[in-house]
Amino acid sequence: MDVILEFSMRVIDHRNFEGKQKSGRKYKKPLVLFVVVAVVVSCGFYAGQNNSPKPTAHTPQVQAPGVNSQTQPDNNVTKTKLKEFTPEQFRDLYKTFVFPNTQKISETTPITASEDLDSRIRTLAQAKGYVIRSAPIVDNFVVVDGEHKLQQKASADWAEMLSAATKDGIGIKITAGYRSSEDQKEIFLGRLGSLYSSSDTQINYVLTTTAPPGYSRHHTGYTIDLTCVGYSGYKFENTPCFTWLSKNNYENTKKFGWIPSYPVGAVGQGPEPESWEYVWVSKDSTHQ
Secondary structure (H helix, E strand, O other), X not given: OHHHXXXXXXXXXXXXXXXXXXXXXXXXXXXXXXXXXXXXXHHHHHHHHHHOOOOOOOOOOOOOOOOOOOOOOOOOOOOOOEOOOOHHHHHHHHHHOOOOOEEEOOOOOOOOOOHHHHHHHHHHHHHOOOOOOEEEOOOOEEEEOOOEEEEHHHHHHHHHHHHHHHHOOOOEEEEEOOOOHHHHHHHHHHHHOOHHHOOHHHHHHHHOOOOOOOOOHHHHOOEEEEEXXXXXXXXXXXXXHHHHHHXXXXXXXXXXXXXXXXXXXXXXXXXXXXXXXXXXXXXXHHEO
């Protein structure tokens, strides 16, 4: 500012001196007015330059109050919503979903010592909605909860669902994962017991809770049975675990690509609804 003023005064003195020598006083006023205007404009520009923020390599970006730059949402991330399903739509999703690394079981596992009885059991099972399931092509199992096997894709999303449940104070635990046809045969025979020569009514009673070998959803490696820690004397549907899993149209299972295996309200599924059994169908199937 001082430099500009000093320079301006020199201009005034110089121009005035020349004006007096050449023309006397007649150019003095216009010249003085022009110089004054120039000085004022120069001062304003100089002051504006001083008041403007000077960019530096470390100038911080302005953030909204309370927002951490490390946790700001990425606007490029696609936000998805969960799909809504009726009981029948849950059932149909399972029927149409192609489970990775599986193929339909082609060999029939004997159930009892009687071929005729085995044929009758299968006929009654299919009438209730049981169908031959698929089994893994390649052994890529991951052991979860210390002893239960799941296919890799299912195990990853199970770990996420378990973490979310634990964070919410919910103690869910797997009691069954993959089962072979031979494993299922042992379970079925144990429940059939002395009913080997029983009536259709008696066989149907066993089929309300138990699939014959080859017909269990556990054969795929994408199905789990759950228990609620601390509620061993309760039916699963009466526990906080089931409430957490099933609320808002099974929101807390669909988030992680899981759905109820046998939901209440759907018919022709095989066994009666099982509140403790869930099946992985991928997040792509449960998110919009």
